Amino acid sequence: MNKKVFLVVMAGLLCSKGLLAEVQPRSFVGEEMVVTSSRVVEPKKNVTSNITIIGSDEIQESSAMDLGELLAEKSIGHIQKYPGMSTTVGIRGFRSEAHGIDLRGKVLVLLNGRRIGTGNLAKISTENIERIEIIRGPAAVQYGSAAIGGIVNVITTKGKGTPALFIEQKAGSYGFIKTTAGTSGSAGKFDFSGVVSQSKMGDYKTGSGKKYLNTGYDDEKTGSFNVGYEFLPGNRIGVAYNQFEVGKAGAPSYLSQNDLDDYTVQNNHSLDVIYDGSTDDKRFTWMTRYFTGQDKYIFFNPLLSNPDFWDDGIPYSKNVDHKGAQAQVTYNHDFIRATTGIDWVKYEEVSTPYAPFKSGYDNPAWFLLLKGFLLDERLVLSAGCRYDSYGLMYQRLVTSEQQQRTSDSITKQLGVAWNLPDNIKLRASYGEGFRMPATDELAANFVSPWGTHYVGNAALKPETSKSYEAGIDLFCNGLASSFTVFTTDFKDKIQSASIGGSATWVNLGGATISGIEAEFSKSLQPFGADWTLTPYVNYTCLTKYRDDSTNELLLYTPEWNATAGLRWLNQRGFNGVFNIAYTGVTQVENYEDNIYPNPVEVITKGGFGVANMTVSKNFTFDDSRKHGKGLTISCEVNNLFDRDYQYAKGYPMPGRTVTFGIRGDI
Numbered sequence: 001m002n003k004k005v006f007l008v009v010m011a012g013l014l015c016s017k018g019l020l021a022e023v024q025p026r027s028f029v030g031e032e033m034v035v036t037s038s039r040v041v042e043p044k045k046n047v048t049s050n051i052t053i054i055g056s057d058e059i060q061e062s063s064a065m066d067l068g069e070l071l072a073e074k075s076i077g078h079i080q081k082y083p084g085m086s087t088t089v090g091i092r093g094f095r096s097e098a099h100g101i102d103l104r105g106k107v108l109v110l111l112n113g114r115r116i117g118t119g120n121l122a123k124i125s126t127e128n129i130e131r132i133e134i135i136r137g138p139a140a141v142q143y144g145s146a147a148i149g150g151i152v153n154v155i156t157t158k159g160k161g162t163p164a165l166f167i168e169q170k171a172g173s174y175g176f177i178k179t180t181a182g183t184s185g186s187a188g189k190f191d192f193s194g195v196v197s198q199s200k201m202g203d204y205k206t207g208s209g210k211k212y213l214n215t216g217y218d219d220e221k222t223g224s225f226n227v228g229y230e231f232l233p234g235n236r237i238g239v240a241y242n243q244f245e246v247g248k249a250g251a252p253s254y255l256s257q258n259d260l261d262d263y264t265v266q267n268n269h270s271l272d273v274i275y276d277g278s279t280d281d282k283r284f285t286w287m288t289r290y291f292t293g294q295d296k297y298i299f300f301n302p303l304l305s306n307p308d309f310w311d312d313g314i315p316y317s318k319n320v321d322h323k324g325a326q327a328q329v330t331y332n333h334d335f336i337r338a339t340t341g342i343d344w345v346k347y348e349e350v351s352t353p354y355a356p357f358k359s360g361y362d363n364p365a366w367f368l369l370l371k372g373f374l375l376d377e378r379l380v381l382s383a384g385c386r387y388d389s390y391g392l393m394y395q396r397l398v399t400s401e402q403q404q405r406t407s408d409s410i411t412k413q414l415g416v417a418w419n420l421p422d423n424i425k426l427r428a429s430y431g432e433g434f435r436m437p438a439t440d441e442l443a444a445n446f447v448s449p450w451g452t453h454y455v456g457n458a459a460l461k462p463e464t465s466k467s468y469e470a471g472i473d474l475f476c477n478g479l480a481s482s483f484t485v486f487t488t489d490f491k492d493k494i495q496s497a498s499i500g501g502s503a504t505w506v507n508l509g510g511a512t513i514s515g516i517e518a519e520f521s522k523s524l525q526p527f528g529a530d531w532t533l534t535p536y537v538n539y540t541c542l543t544k545y546r547d548d549s550t551n552e553l554l555l556y557t558p559e560w561n562a563t564a565g566l567r568w569l570n571q572r573g574f575n576g577v578f579n580i581a582y583t584g585v586t587q588v589e590n591y592e593d594n595i596y597p598n599p600v601e602v603i604t605k606g607g608f609g610v611a612n613m614t615v616s617k618n619f620t621f622d623d624s625r626k627h628g629k630g631l632t633i634s635c636e637v638n639n640l641f642d643r644d645y646q647y648a649k650g651y652p653m654p655g656r657t658v659t660f661g662i663r664g665d666i
Contacts, residue, residue: 036133036153038369038382039113039142040285040330040339046371048382048415049429050471050484050517052076054132056157061567061577063614063636063659065178065199067109067132067154068121072647073612075538075563075581076134077107077150080556081647083215084251084264087122091136092467092488093513093545093557094149096121099297101320101347103361104438106463108139108146110153112240112272115143115345117322118295121152123244123268127180128195128224130157136517137486138433138467140411141384144343144365148433148465148490156226156240159184159193165666172636172659174216175202194225203250204654207644212255212652214262219247234278234285243269251299254592254650267296285330287341292323321348339369349439356397357446359439363390382415382429390436394443394456403443409434409462425473433465441494441505453502461507465490471517478523487514487544509549515542534567555602558584573618573632582609583647592650608645610653612638632663 032044037051044051054074064070068087072079078090080098088096089107096119097105105119116124135151143151163185170178182195202216221243228238245267270293278285299316328341347361367386374381388409395402415429443456471484491510496503521536541560546553565579584607589600616634635658639645642656 034133036135045419045425046380048417048427050136052134056130059126059129061614063612063638064126066122067124070126073579073581075561078558079647082651085122085246085249085266086120088119089121091150093554101349103145105146106148106435107150108143112155114291117293117320118268124154125222127197128157130155137469138431140433141386141413144388145436156224157193158226159191160186166663168661168663170659170661173657174204189230192227196223206652207642207655214250214260217246217249221245236276238274240272262301265298269293283332287328289326295320318351335373337371342366358395358397360393378419380417384413386411392439394439405442423475428470431467435463455502455504457504461492463492463494481520484517511547512544514544530571532569536565538563553587555587558586560584576615578613580609580611583607588649605649611640613640629665634661
């Protein structure tokens with residue numbers, strides 16, 4: 001597709017008032033409440049940066065089963081997806097971390113506003129989610145290290161209304177079976193919401209008809225619970241628990257090699273205790289939270305023939321225990337709002353048996369966020385700063401040798417939003433981001449099975465970024481659109497290097513990443529009030545993304561990606577969505593065909609598009625509830641046109657899959 005033609009079409013859509021009947025959306029987007037950008041609840045129109053919201057209706061209409069599949073469908077960023085339950089997301093040229101501590105990544109994933117402890121989006125189910133808020137660009141002032149490219153905040157549902165129960169059964173291609181049950185509602189001052197599910201799937205075929213073994217998974221279980229008690233008006237104590245585990249997920253190396261013996265066992269769980277409160281006049285609001293959890297990854301290679309690499313039958317494991325606390329208070333005045341507080345998070349990572357080590361991160365932080373409201377609250381000014389202190393520990397378990405490092409960082413941000421008449425918002429912002437060096441990058445000291453001596457570099461500096469963006473948002477008559485231009489100056493990139501015969505890590509170069517982001521949706525009623533059609537388009541294009549030191553294009557970063565689709569809603573219960581997501585040409589390293597110790601070749605991986613469609617019919621016998629008492633029958637088709645595609649070279653994805661479901665609400 002010609003980019004210039006695409007942009008001309010986008011511009012026309014943004015300026016058009018439409019030839020068909022117009023309808024107000026189900027909620028006025030400009031007044032939609034968000035929390036991620038400022039750590040307090042506020043209307044989206046007061047946000048000074050580019051933020052995308054995926055609501056519960058869109059999540060329920062999608063065929064995605066986890067956060068990675070959902071963000072791929074929405075083209076939020078570049079997805080790296082592998083068999084064996086591993087998915088990362090890239091936003092503005094930066095990526096989340098799939099294995100181990102999320103501090104190693106440059107896109108941060110949150111659960112209800114706190115670190116979830118992993119950047120692997122496959123571990124986050126789409127069940128029991130109220131909405132997902134995505135900040136495109138840095139958010140280090142709000143959330144600390146790793147928030148360079150963006151933030152993905154998953155917000156779970158709080159129960160309200162008449163208590164309700166549901167159970168859903170799905171079955172589909174490649175032996176896929178999933179059973180889900182949930183409940184939600186409130187009783188007096190008590191609210192509750194919870195969903196549990198169990199699923200499995202067999203080995204799949206690609207779009208070319210080739211079957212790959214060891215690509216299925218057994219006994220995936222997920223659970224999400226959120227319960228609370230409002231003991232005083234505006235004062236709620238809540239407990240949230242989230243669980244993901246998969247008993248056995250196929251983990252071949254490259255599918256061209258099709259290793260039938262490898263598999264992974266994975267687990268991620270966490271528990272939060274939260275207190276939200278306020279004074280009667282809402283002049284002061286506050287929040288305190290304590291959370292704890294664990295992320296576990298175990299890789300089994302039972303027939304590994306090289307005992308020098310690791311012992312036969314002994315799995316490789318990486319376990320991360322994390323805990324933390326948050327406390328903040330907000331002062332609301334007529335023209336100003338100030339939020340200040342402290343964050344604390346502590347990680348302990350243990351990796352065995354290859355180069356076994358134990359590392360720890362201890363990160364207290366203080367932040368201040370300010371907002372001013374002028375000109376009858378049409379002009380919004382924002383500013384913020386944050387101080388992070390890091391204590392890092394690295395210990396070799398074989399020798400008990402231990403090293404410690406300390407570091408700190410100060411970050412700042414500024415923003416402005418001007419809400420003009422006719423629901424037009426102009427906005428601009430500046431933000432800083434950083435990524436602290438990992439413990440092994442600072443303090444490692446071991447010899448690899450292939451004889452390379454790895455030595456940490458205590459002089460490493462944090463990776464840093466400075467980002468600028470400007471944009472326009474428009475909300476009117478069922479139209480929701482936005483256009484953003486941005487540029488990021490990324491410095492002190494941490495890269496591996498060879499010095500004096502040893503491998504180490506150094507700060508070398510950086511990159512300037514610039515581009516545009518556009519979103520458009522329009523609610524229409526061309527066939528009368530019974531039908532609502534919503535066409536939509538999301539588009540991201542990087543106009544500059546080269547490494548400053550080599551002048552080469554950044555790896556694993558497509559020049560552009562886009563989503564286009566149509567949602568339809570019928571008052572008689574016939575709903576659906578058709579979605580096409582396209583990922584552009586990407587430069588990647590060809591590890592699949594590489595023979596060590598030859599240098600890895602960089603090749604061009606072609607672009608691809610994937611179409612999904614979901615339709616459902618609801619037979620409702622009681623309209624007093626959102627879903628009503630009754631049955632919903634659904635059909636989901638992924639990869640509708642049976643394309644042969646792969647997000648990561650060497651890992652082709654399934655061909656066309658069809659899933660049927662039936663849900664009962666009581």
